[in-house]
Amino acid sequence: MEASDLLEGDWRLLYTTSQGILGIDQIPFLKLGQVYQSIRAAEAKVYNIAEVYGLPLLEGLVSVAAHFKPVSERRVDVTFERSIIGLQRLMGYQTPNAFIQQIESGQNFAAIDFKISNQQGWLDITYLDNNLRIGRGNEGSVFVLMKG
Numbered sequence: 001m002e003a004s005d006l007l008e009g010d011w012r013l014l015y016t017t018s019q020g021i022l023g024i025d026q027i028p029f030l031k032l033g034q035v036y037q038s039i040r041a042a043e044a045k046v047y048n049i050a051e052v053y054g055l056p057l058l059e060g061l062v063s064v065a066a067h068f069k070p071v072s073e074r075r076v077d078v079t080f081e082r083s084i085i086g087l088q089r090l091m092g093y094q095t096p097n098a099f100i101q102q103i104e105s106g107q108n109f110a111a112i113d114f115k116i117s118n119q120q121g122w123l124d125i126t127y128l129d130n131n132l133r134i135g136r137g138n139e140g141s142v143f144v145l146m147k148g
Contacts, residue, residue: 004041011037011145018141029054036096049096059088080119086111
């Protein structure tokens with residue numbers, strides 16, 4: 001099985017050292033919930049979605065859409081393109097997959113929704129099988145994800 005076939009799909013973050021993700025817990029009244037990464041290998045797209053909780057009825061969402069390009073057997077370059085930050089209720093958020101379909105259809109959201117320019121990084125995939133992926137990002141962060 002090729003790496004792109006193994007990468008394809010919806011992943012849930014189990015562990016990270018990324019301060020960009022863990023820093024959400026440092027914001028008053030906010031608590032980091034589930035974090036997902038959906039990879040669409042055929043389109044070379046990746047979607048990062050972090051569910052955020054805190055005050056009742058104010059559940060939030062922090063999302064980033066990006067393109068990736070394989071540069072070696074283990075490394076992909078990532079170009080970040082769009083960020084969406086808002087309240088789940090106002091955005092009609094149900095599931096990561098439904099949200100990605102809304103993004104891909106070109107939907108605009110009642111949220112902070114902006115283009116990202118000139119922000120790039122890379123990710124080394126240090127382990128990959130049908131259910132588990134371990135990687136290290138350009139800032140030294142470790143990511144452990146489980147498929148499904």
